[in-house]
Amino acid sequence: MHVIIDLCVVPLGVGVSVSAEIAACQREIQASGLEYRMHAYGTNIEGPWDEVMAVVKRCHEVVHEMGAPRITTTLKLGTRTDRDQRMDDKVASVETLLGEQ
Amino acid sequence: MHVIIDLCVVPLGVGVSVSAEIAACQREIQASGLEYRMHAYGTNIEGPWDEVMAVVKRCHEVVHEMGAPRITTTLKLGTRTDRDQRMDDKVASVETLLGEQ
Amino acid sequence: MHVIIDLCVVPLGVGVSVSAEIAACQREIQASGLEYRMHAYGTNIEGPWDEVMAVVKRCHEVVHEMGAPRITTTLKLGTRTDRDQRMDDKVASVETLLGEQ
Amino acid sequence: MHVIIDLCVVPLGVGVSVSAEIAACQREIQASGLEYRMHAYGTNIEGPWDEVMAVVKRCHEVVHEMGAPRITTTLKLGTRTDRDQRMDDKVASVETLLGEQ
Numbered sequence: 001m002h003v004i005i006d007l008c009v010v011p012l013g014v015g016v017s018v019s020a021e022i023a024a025c026q027r028e029i030q031a032s033g034l035e036y037r038m039h040a041y042g043t044n045i046e047g048p049w050d051e052v053m054a055v056v057k058r059c060h061e062v063v064h065e066m067g068a069p070r071i072t073t074t075l076k077l078g079t080r081t082d083r084d085q086r087m088d089d090k091v092a093s094v095e096t097l098l099g100e101q
Numbered sequence: 102m103h104v105i106i107d108l109c110v111v112p113l114g115v116g117v118s119v120s121a122e123i124a125a126c127q128r129e130i131q132a133s134g135l136e137y138r139m140h141a142y143g144t145n146i147e148g149p150w151d152e153v154m155a156v157v158k159r160c161h162e163v164v165h166e167m168g169a170p171r172i173t174t175t176l177k178l179g180t181r182t183d184r185d186q187r188m189d190d191k192v193a194s195v196e197t198l199l200g201e202q
Numbered sequence: 203m204h205v206i207i208d209l210c211v212v213p214l215g216v217g218v219s220v221s222a223e224i225a226a227c228q229r230e231i232q233a234s235g236l237e238y239r240m241h242a243y244g245t246n247i248e249g250p251w252d253e254v255m256a257v258v259k260r261c262h263e264v265v266h267e268m269g270a271p272r273i274t275t276t277l278k279l280g281t282r283t284d285r286d287q288r289m290d291d292k293v294a295s296v297e298t299l300l301g302e303q
Numbered sequence: 304m305h306v307i308i309d310l311c312v313v314p315l316g317v318g319v320s321v322s323a324e325i326a327a328c329q330r331e332i333q334a335s336g337l338e339y340r341m342h343a344y345g346t347n348i349e350g351p352w353d354e355v356m357a358v359v360k361r362c363h364e365v366v367h368e369m370g371a372p373r374i375t376t377t378l379k380l381g382t383r384t385d386r387d388q389r390m391d392d393k394v395a396s397v398e399t400l401l402g403e404q
Contacts, residue, residue, distance in 0.1 A: 001161065006311075006344035008379060013183070016215030016271045016385055023400035038397065039342040040390035041309035041379050049161075053154055060102065060150075060180050069183035069218045074276045074379060075176040076311060076344050079161050082114070082170035082319055087343035094341065097326035107210075107243035109278060114319030117284055117372045124299035139296065140241040141289035142208035142278050170319045175377045177210060177243050177276060183218055188242035195240065198225035203363065215385070251363075255356055262304065262352075262382050271385035277378040281363050284316070284372035 001049045004087055006076040008042035009059050011068035021066060025059040032058075037087060042074070046087050049079075102150045105188055107177040109143035110160050112169035122167060126160040133159075138188060143175070147188050150180075203251045206289055208278040210244035211261050213270035223268060227261040234260075239289060244276070248289050251281075304352045307390055309379040311345035312362050314371035324369060328362040335361075340390060345377070349390050352382075 011021045026043070029036050032055045034047040045052055056075065063071055112122045127144070130137050133156045135148040146153055157176065164172055213223045228245070231238050234257045236249040247254055258277065265273055314324045329346070332339050335358045337350040348355055359378065366374055 001158075001165075003161075004343060006309075006342075008309075010212060010214070010274055012212070012214065012220065013218030016383070018214065019396045019400055022397050026397060026401055037342060038394060039309075039340060040307060040347045040393045041345075041381065044343045049158060053158070056178075057102075057150060057154070060178070064102075064180065064182050070181040071179065072212055073176075073178040075174075075178065076377060077157075077161070077174040077176065078172065078344065079165065080171040080319070081165050090343045091341060093322045094325050094329060097322055098329055105242060107208075107241075109208075111313060111315070111375055113313070113315065113321065117282070117316030119315065120295045120299055123296050127296060127300055138241060139293060140208075140239060141206060141246045141292045142280065143243075145242045173313055175278060179243065181218070191242045192240060194221045195224050195228060198221055199228055203360075203367075251360060255360070258380075259304075259352060259356070262380070266304075266382070266384050272383040273381065275378075275380040277376075277380065279359075279363070279376040279378060280374065281367065282373040283367050 001079055002046065002084070003049045003052050004044065004046040004078045004090070005052055005056070006042045006044050007056060007059070008074045009063060010072050011063050012070040012072060014068045021063045021068060024062050024066060028058045028062055029055055035087065044087050102180055103147065103185070104150045104153050105145065105147040105179045105191070106153055107143045107145050108157060108160070109175045110164060111173050112164050113171040113173060115169045122164045122169060125163050125167060129159045129163055130156055136188065145188050203281055204248065204286070205251045205254050206246065206248040206280045206292070207254055207258070208244045208246050209258060209261070210276045211265060212274050213265050214272040214274060216270045223265045223270060226264050226268060230260045230264055231257055237289065246289050304382055305349065305387070306352045306355050307347065307349040307381045307393070308355055308359070309345045309347050310359060310362070311377045312366060313375050314366050315373040315375065317371045324366045324371060327365050327369060331361045331365055332358055338390065347390050
């Protein structure tokens with residue numbers, strides 16, 4: 001089962017800046033070899049369900065190891081069985097419609 | 102790693118009513134033996150990370166098996182290492198503060 | 203336009219416990235007179251769109267006034283035009299299906 | 304109050320493809336004049352709270368006008384009072400840390 005997720009990890013109890021923890025998550029995502037795109041409020045990742053979810057778990061583990069006592073994560077998960085669709089296809093199909101306007 | 106999640110599964114391509122699919126997810130959650138509380142916009146579930154995430158995956162599988170070609174799920178995930186906290190503790194700590202007002 | 207939301211306000215930079223801020227949000231929600239139900243990972247609120255969104259804004263204002271330098275909120279918003287549906291109807295329709303099992 | 308949001312509008316009851324509705328939302332966002340970045344699982348938008356939230360409402364109105372009987376939206380909202388921060392700053396601060404690795 002292929003999944004496209006949008007992952008937003010929020011460490012609590014580490015102060016107002018969370019960029020060190022987010023960078024650590026990015027390194028885990030990169031290390032996984034999965035396709036990903038970072039944006040201003042999360043990161044899109046895609047691949048086989050178990051591999052993608054292993055990265056989400058690894059992010060929690062790493063951020064706790066860095067000293068964050070608490071984490072709250074928001075995740076969106078999309079799966080479909082009617083056809084193969086990648087992250088870039090989703091953006092392209094909307095942009096095509098906008099271009100035809 | 103103990104996790105408290107809030108799970109909201111949304112099947113697409115099955116029409117405007119999604120209660121049959123949500124009920125099927127509830128049966129998977131019940132069958133898992135994990136603690137859960139349904140509310141009007143999702144279900145809180147808690148337990149060991151891998152067990153909880155296996156239920157989330159099982160929900161996607163079951164809803165696709167029912168015929169939904171596409172699913173988009175929203176998930177919140179909370180973990181903490183500073184202390185043991187259960188779903189009911191979270192509600193109770195806020196209600197205590199409200200009562201002291 | 204009637205809306206049912208699920209609101210989860212997360213203050214950053216206030217330490218690991220956020221229950222004082224959540225309690226302050228609950229007081230704003232109560233003061234609004236809107237229907238609501240708190241759960242372990244947020245609060246369901248329903249009513250006219252503008253009134254509900256005014257409460258969400260008020261929560262951000264109050265939590266900043268309490269000293270939180272940063273807030274990240276997760277919100278789900280449901281609207282429908284095919285029929286009138288309340289929070290309790292959503293739960294009841296799933297429970298009816300589960301009972302018929 | 305400046306806000307950065309991540310908006311993901313999901314129409315129900317319109318079939319499995321939702322790109323026409325998402326394109327209509329993109330046109331509303333463009334028409335607002337606010338800064339935005341589309342990604343594979345939503346759109347980041349930033350600006351004054353009331354202007355940003357007016358666009359979210361307009362998206363629901365437009366998608367219902369197109370015939371969707373039901374919409375479920377997921378929204379993340381970030382505000383901060385300690386400093387002025389834009390969408391591009393958030394990405395840049397993480398990328399700087401990754402580059403220093």
